[in-house]
Amino acid sequence: MLKLLGAVSIAFLTVFAGMAVARPFKDAGGRTVEIPNHVSRVLTAGPPAAVLTYVLAPEKLTGWVQEPTKEQKEFLMPSVRDLPTYGRLTGQGGTANMEAVLAAKPDIIIDVGTVNDTYISLADKVQQQTGIPYILIDGSFAKTPETLRLVGDLLGVSARAGELATYAETTLKTLNEGIAKVPEAERPKVYYGRGPEGLETGLAGSINLEILGAVGATNVAAAAGKGGLTNVSLEQILGWNPQVILAASPKFAQAAKSDPLWANIAAVKAGQVYPTPSTPFGWFDSPPGVNRLIGVRWLEALLYPKAFAVDLKADVKQFFKLFYQVELTDAQLDTLLKGATPKS
Amino acid sequence: MKDSAENDGSLKLIVYSIAGLMALAMLSMAIGKYFVSPSSILSVLLSGITGDTSGIDPIQSTVIWNVRLPRVAAGLLIGASLAAAGATYQGLFRNPLVSPDILGVSAGASLGAVLAIFLEMPVPVIQASSFCGGLLAVGAVYGVGAAVRNRDPVLTLVLAGVAIGAVVGAGISLIKILADPYDQLPAITYWLLGSLTAVTRGDVGSILPAVLIGFVPLILLRWRMNVMTLGDEEAQTLGVDTRLTRSVLIAGATLITAASVSIAGIVGWIGLVIPHIARLLVGPDFRKLLPASIMLGGAYMLIVDTLARSIARIEIPLGILTAVVGAPFFLWLLASGRKGWS
Numbered sequence: 104m105l106k107l108l109g110a111v112s113i114a115f116l117t118v119f120a121g122m123a124v125a126r127p128f129k130d131a132g133g134r135t136v137e138i139p140n141h142v143s144r145v146l147t148a149g150p151p152a153a154v155l156t157y158v159l160a161p162e163k164l165t166g167w168v169q170e171p172t173k174e175q176k177e178f179l180m181p182s183v184r185d186l187p188t189y190g191r192l193t194g195q196g197g198t199a200n201m202e203a204v205l206a207a208k209p210d211i212i213i214d215v216g217t218v219n220d221t222y223i224s225l226a227d228k229v230q231q232q233t234g235i236p237y238i239l240i241d242g243s244f245a246k247t248p249e250t251l252r253l254v255g256d257l258l259g260v261s262a263r264a265g266e267l268a269t270y271a272e273t274t275l276k277t278l279n280e281g282i283a284k285v286p287e288a289e290r291p292k293v294y295y296g297r298g299p300e301g302l303e304t305g306l307a308g309s310i311n312l313e314i315l316g317a318v319g320a321t322n323v324a325a326a327a328g329k330g331g332l333t334n335v336s337l338e339q340i341l342g343w344n345p346q347v348i349l350a351a352s353p354k355f356a357q358a359a360k361s362d363p364l365w366a367n368i369a370a371v372k373a374g375q376v377y378p379t380p381s382t383p384f385g386w387f388d389s390p391p392g393v394n395r396l397i398g399v400r401w402l403e404a405l406l407y408p409k410a411f412a413v414d415l416k417a418d419v420k421q422f423f424k425l426f427y428q429v430e431l432t433d434a435q436l437d438t439l440l441k442g443a444t445p446k447s
Numbered sequence: 448m449k450d451s452a453e454n455d456g457s458l459k460l461i462v463y464s465i466a467g468l469m470a471l472a473m474l475s476m477a478i479g480k481y482f483v484s485p486s487s488i489l490s491v492l493l494s495g496i497t498g499d500t501s502g503i504d505p506i507q508s509t510v511i512w513n514v515r516l517p518r519v520a521a522g523l524l525i526g527a528s529l530a531a532a533g534a535t536y537q538g539l540f541r542n543p544l545v546s547p548d549i550l551g552v553s554a555g556a557s558l559g560a561v562l563a564i565f566l567e568m569p570v571p572v573i574q575a576s577s578f579c580g581g582l583l584a585v586g587a588v589y590g591v592g593a594a595v596r597n598r599d600p601v602l603t604l605v606l607a608g609v610a611i612g613a614v615v616g617a618g619i620s621l622i623k624i625l626a627d628p629y630d631q632l633p634a635i636t637y638w639l640l641g642s643l644t645a646v647t648r649g650d651v652g653s654i655l656p657a658v659l660i661g662f663v664p665l666i667l668l669r670w671r672m673n674v675m676t677l678g679d680e681e682a683q684t685l686g687v688d689t690r691l692t693r694s695v696l697i698a699g700a701t702l703i704t705a706a707s708v709s710i711a712g713i714v715g716w717i718g719l720v721i722p723h724i725a726r727l728l729v730g731p732d733f734r735k736l737l738p739a740s741i742m743l744g745g746a747y748m749l750i751v752d753t754l755a756r757s758i759a760r761i762e763i764p765l766g767i768l769t770a771v772v773g774a775p776f777f778l779w780l781l782a783s784g785r786k787g788w789s
Binding site for chain 2 (some may be wrong): 149
């Protein structure tokens with residue numbers, strides 16, 4: 104009798120376990136990871152993954168990598184504003200606390216970004232240590248529609264993912280068709296300045312300037328070589344003489360407009376100095392995630408007003424409603440775009 | 448007669464310290480972000496030994512076996528290693544400002560790790576590269592020291608260490624500039640600040656042989672170490688081959704430091720300050736200083752790592768905490784300590 108009871112309970116457990124553990128998933132690192140059929144809690148390893156999970160399924164987000172600031176929270180759904188902060192799992196060490204990660208009881212951990220051997224082995228390590236499936240997703244900008252669909256299927260929100268992916272495809276298609284018609288000579292030379300003094304920029308191939316390349320503009324700092332972020336001198340910028348300056352910090356935008364040292368640069372003379380909007384997530388670079396889609400529309404309006412018929416305000420409202428699920432008021436819209444559009 | 452009484456006394460002290468350390472380790476096992484009751488900790492630990500996992504919460508089991516136990520073990524091992532290496536270096540160079548970094552082991556290990564992160568290598572390669580980097584840097588410094596024969600050997604070593612450390616530091620800075628700001632730079636920064644957050648049992652196992660081998664000369668040569676602190680000339684008159692003794696001791700201390708740094712990143716301060724604290728407590732006799740440094744180092748690292756994983760929601764890098772917790776304590780000891788440097 105006892106034996107029979109045991110057998111029945113084992114059979115029951117096996118069926119039960121079979122329901123909970125589910126399908127294999129091949130991630131961008133070529134790892135095959137067993138993931139549950141129904142994913143209801145997602146922990147994100149880095150900022151791009153947090154944005155991606157938020158736009159697809161905000162109710163499945165367990166927390167943030169970095170606590171959103173007050174300014175950011177205003178543009179996020181109320182339900183996610185006060186989620187806990189878990190820190191970054193990326194890199195050896197990182198700031199995420201393994202026990203806090205386990206206490207969040209996530210069904211899966213998602214990391215979006217560059218996929219290389221370091222991240223593959225790190226994912227294996229964390230997965231082995233915690234027993235939580237750890238999935239790597241390729242975060243390159245050109246693959247945005249595929250990434251949205253892939254992760255949407257993973258999270259069981261395919262319909263919403265399809266909607267967002269279509270938007271991304273339309274954006275990229277409009278962009279590529281529009282750019283093709285702009286002759287090489289009419290594509291502006293752009294300098295992107297970071298930091299309070301604006302003397303930090305990205306070299307050719309830098310992920311920070313990925314969407315500048317996508318919109319076909321020339322990064323003047325590419326002349327200084329290939330690589331990531333770097334510091335340059337004012338002399339170099341004077342030599343490059345950019346036609347447009349994009350400023351990661353509004354302080355630098357202000358300084359560039361008023362500082363006599365910058366006064367002779369073509370962009371300053373023409374009044375073409377713009378801060379890059381960065382709320383709730385960066386429009387231009389950080390983090391390098393789907394948040395940059397609206398940056399493309401913004402750059403089209405800014406750099407090619409003739410080639411693209413962009414109604415920027417309507418586009419921003421639509422993007423925020425579709426992706427971030429917030430209705431922008433006109434006042435909020437003005438805050439977002441302050442100084443970032445040509446004066447008309 | 449007096450000697451044996453003293454030996455009995457120190458034996459007792461060692462037994463007490465080990466018991467204290469065990470208690471501290473148990474306490475650390477009970478503290479963390481994921482609540483596990485003390486009785487559950489015991490049953491989880493027992494289940495791991497007996498293999499009977501019925502009635503055990505799998506998440507609790509993961510927390511205890513895969514997160515806390517490796518961290519406690521790594522903390523004890525690394526704290527003890529860095530402090531022992533520090534005590535050895537300070538004695539060898541007869542200088543209280545010396546830490547295990549003096550011959551460039553930390554800098555070399557940093558460069559090895561940073562380079563491997565930059566080249567997008569898997570984690571085990573990063574650790575191996577860091578380990579080799581540490582050994583290579585000290586090897587280079589020692590090579591320079593051996594090549595320059597007509598000067599004070601200790602001074603030559605220290606100066607060569609400073610010079611090679613500077614070059615290695617420049618290499619690290621260069622890679623930081625070239626690294627990808629989203630993916631690699633944070634990884635490099637966290638690595639340089641030290642952390643045990645991702646340590647697994649496999650990591651601890653992988654450095655254990657190197658640490659044990661490194662400890663052998665330190666323990667065997669503890670009496671000669673005392674003679675070395677008298678200075679080369681006097682040590683030679685007492686019949687000690689200073690050159691050989693020094694190289695063997697440096698090799699041992701370097702091996703345990705490089706192994707520790709390869710899995711924990713740079714954890715500063717312990718190697719500098721723990722030997723001082725030990726010296727203030729037991730005096731400069733290396734036969735007492737070494738065990739005292741080992742115990743204190745292990746305990747200190749354990750406390751710091753427990754704080755690192757429990758005081759905030761996110762992890763606090765060890766490099767920050769070792770200094771913040773250690774500096775005030777050290778200053779207090781300095782002001783009230785009884786025993787001196789020599």
